[in-house]
Amino acid sequence: MKILVCISNVPDTTSKINFTGDNKEFDKNGVQFVINPWDEYALTRAIELKEAKGGSVTVLNVGEADAEPNIRKALAIGADDAIRVNAHPKDAFFVAQQIAAIAKENNYDMILMGKESIDYNGFQVHNMVGEMLGIPSVTPAFKLDMVDDSTARLEREIEGGKEVVEVKLPFVASAQQPMSEPRIPNMRGIMTARTKPLAVKEPVGAEVKAEYVGYSKPEKKGGVKMIDPENAGELITLLRNEAKVL
Amino acid sequence: MSVLVFVEGLNGEIKKSSLEAASYGSQVAQQLGTTATAVAIGEVHEDALAKLGEQGISKVLYDADDRLKQFVADAYVKVIAKAAQQESAKVLVFSNSNIGAAVGSKLAVRLNGSLATNVTTLPKTEGGSFVVTRGVFSGKAFADVALTSDVKIIAVKKNSFEVSSNGGANATVEKLSADLADADFAAAPKETVMQDTDGGVLLPEAEIVVSGGRGLKGPENWHLVEDLAKALGAATACSKPVSDLDWRPHHEHVGQTGITVSPNLYIAIGISGAIQHLAGVNSSKVIVVINKDPEAPFFKAADYGIVGDAFDVVPKLIEAARALDK
Numbered sequence: 001m002k003i004l005v006c007i008s009n010v011p012d013t014t015s016k017i018n019f020t021g022d023n024k025e026f027d028k029n030g031v032q033f034v035i036n037p038w039d040e041y042a043l044t045r046a047i048e049l050k051e052a053k054g055g056s057v058t059v060l061n062v063g064e065a066d067a068e069p070n071i072r073k074a075l076a077i078g079a080d081d082a083i084r085v086n087a088h089p090k091d092a093f094f095v096a097q098q099i100a101a102i103a104k105e106n107n108y109d110m111i112l113m114g115k116e117s118i119d120y121n122g123f124q125v126h127n128m129v130g131e132m133l134g135i136p137s138v139t140p141a142f143k144l145d146m147v148d149d150s151t152a153r154l155e156r157e158i159e160g161g162k163e164v165v166e167v168k169l170p171f172v173a174s175a176q177q178p179m180s181e182p183r184i185p186n187m188r189g190i191m192t193a194r195t196k197p198l199a200v201k202e203p204v205g206a207e208v209k210a211e212y213v214g215y216s217k218p219e220k221k222g223g224v225k226m227i228d229p230e231n232a233g234e235l236i237t238l239l240r241n242e243a244k245v246l
Numbered sequence: 247m248s249v250l251v252f253v254e255g256l257n258g259e260i261k262k263s264s265l266e267a268a269s270y271g272s273q274v275a276q277q278l279g280t281t282a283t284a285v286a287i288g289e290v291h292e293d294a295l296a297k298l299g300e301q302g303i304s305k306v307l308y309d310a311d312d313r314l315k316q317f318v319a320d321a322y323v324k325v326i327a328k329a330a331q332q333e334s335a336k337v338l339v340f341s342n343s344n345i346g347a348a349v350g351s352k353l354a355v356r357l358n359g360s361l362a363t364n365v366t367t368l369p370k371t372e373g374g375s376f377v378v379t380r381g382v383f384s385g386k387a388f389a390d391v392a393l394t395s396d397v398k399i400i401a402v403k404k405n406s407f408e409v410s411s412n413g414g415a416n417a418t419v420e421k422l423s424a425d426l427a428d429a430d431f432a433a434a435p436k437e438t439v440m441q442d443t444d445g446g447v448l449l450p451e452a453e454i455v456v457s458g459g460r461g462l463k464g465p466e467n468w469h470l471v472e473d474l475a476k477a478l479g480a481a482t483a484c485s486k487p488v489s490d491l492d493w494r495p496h497h498e499h500v501g502q503t504g505i506t507v508s509p510n511l512y513i514a515i516g517i518s519g520a521i522q523h524l525a526g527v528n529s530s531k532v533i534v535v536i537n538k539d540p541e542a543p544f545f546k547a548a549d550y551g552i553v554g555d556a557f558d559v560v561p562k563l564i565e566a567a568r569a570l571d572k
Contacts, residue, residue: 011383013384013502013503013521013522013525014521014522017383017386017387019387037502037503038503092351092361093354093355093360093361096355118383118384118502118503119382119383119384120382120389121363121364121381121382121383121384121506122363122364123342123344123347123348123351123363123364124347124350124351124354124361124363125351126351127319127347127348127351127352128351128352128354128355130352131323131351131352131355131356132355136319136320136432136433137319137348137352138433139344139348140344142496156344157344157497158317158344158345158438159261159343159344159345159448159450159451160256160440160441160448160450160451161438161439161440161441162438162439163316163317163435163437163438163439164435164436164437164438164439165433165434165435165436166436167432167433168432171433177489177496177499177503177504178496208394209354209359209360209361209393209394209395210360210361210362210391210392210393210394211391211392211394212389212390212391213377213390213391213392214389214390215382215387215388215389215390216379216387216388216390217386217387217388218385218386218387218388218528218529221533221546221547221548221549222549224535224545224546224548224549224550224551225549225550225551226550226551226552226553227550227551227552228552229552229553229554229555229558229559232552232554232558232559232562232563232566233562233563233565233566234566235534235550235552235563235566236563236566236567236570237566238550239511239532239534239550240570243511243532243549243550245454245510245511245531245532246454246478246511246567246570
């Protein structure tokens with residue numbers, strides 16, 4: 001089974017988010033980058049399936065050279081090889097086009113990724129890739145198993161419940177917890193990752209459809225009003241009469 | 247040209263998040279000097295559809311194909327694409343739900359359109375541009391995005407837009423048939439299991455959320471969260487450690503790697519307020535924090551705070567909430 005796992009390189013969840021250049025650009029200064037946590041669920045599940053059924057796991061990143069440490073980390077966790085499409089990921093449509101182009105060349109049995117990236121929160125790329133390739137996209141899935149060699153069974157979240165879906169290979173799925181337990185690379189993994197193949201490809205020409213023109217941050221709160229714990233019921237009165245939310 | 251809004255039904259009624267999308271869509275239509283049409287799929291009562299007039303919708307296209315009762319992306323896309331073509335729609339509006347964002351993404355490819363999800367503002371349309379603001383960095387920031395294609399697709403973030411009810415007469419309801427084939431249902435779900443909310447409120451749609459953290463010491467104490475939620479008509483939620491410990495199901499986990507909520511009122515009990523948790527809740531309109539540690543970082547993000555033991559404080563809140571006249 002050939003599995004493609006798409007990862008993005010994102011600011012660590014503890015990062016403080018700032019902007020530079022008249023609020024037109026994200027300030028990378030002092031920010032630690034990690035594999036998008038949602039993508040890690042997809043990556044680990046792909047490796048588990050490979051360990052159980054055989055096959056290969058390729059990781060794909062659409063990004064610039066500074067993403068390579070995290071691509072190597074994915075190889076250290078257990079992916080076999082990697083592809084980096086050398087381009088700034090301008091918008092979801094652009095990224096989806098790169099993934100679809102790589103997928104068309106390689107006939108993967110499944111294409112997995114996180115349900116969204118924690119920086120741009122699009123929840124778009126997986127469905128776009130499915131549509132571009134004309135194959136089903138099952139999102140957001142929290143369980144993925146093989147029924148037989150050609151059929152997968154997934155459970156996906158819907159508002160207020162879940163759906164069980166069976167699809168024939170090939171398909172696209174996006175992952176969320178608890179699909180798998182993300183792994184930490186061990187020393188052997190880190191050593192072997194250095195020599196695993198990492199191919200760099202140029203992007204296919206694609207127009208940008210959503211252009212990011214500026215950023216802002218949420219307004220700061222006015223300060224907290226403390227209530228005496230002995231008189232806690234007072235809170236409910238304030239919520240009704242002052243905040244007017246009850 | 248017109249604005250087309252996709253509305254989702256639940257138990258025959260239209261979801262609140264879809265009423266928000268309809269209100270949004272009709273305001274965009276006003277801005278652009280056109281009308282707003284809605285498209286509905288599956289099981290929705292016809293009088294509920296006609297009542298979309300209150301949100302400013304003039305016409306509703308309705309595909310009542312029985313097979314559409316459950317969500318099948320390819321079939322839904324076909325129906326909405328047909329409605330878009332029939333109406334020459336240039337702006338398509340969805341709720342930013344798992345269904346709305348999925349269908350919107352596929353339509354962006356099929357209609358060669360520009361897509362923005364998680365949108366929090368009406369478009370700015372001066373000088374022929376079309377710029378919307380969307381939530382990014384998991385609630386830590388907003389981005390202004392210019393949608394440059396001829397067709398614009400917007401998924402509106404839940405609870406960030408008021409449901410308007412100043413519209414006019416009932417909308418006219420027309421049947422729509424997209425001639426669906428069996429192949430459109432190839433990825434249909436085999437089974438749908440709805441959560442038993444015990445008459446309670448679903449978290450993604452909730453206007454009030456009561457959330458518990460490790461400070462509650464164990465799942466056996468969750469009646470405190472549940473009773474307060476019930477008294478306030480709220481949904482229940484939890485922090486990441488609580489779902490990691492399996493005290494509560496994963497779909498209740500609010501935060502950067504869980505779900506993001508933006509209710510009118512968020513009450514956090516025994517949650518210290520790690521930056522990842524704040525990211526999931528900081529667009530809530532009013533935040534209440536109850537924690538016995540006065541140094542808990544969550545107090546900095548709160549509107550109201552109580553320093554005290556949840557086991558003393560919460561029963562008092564439940565009592566006061568039950569005494570409110572509804």
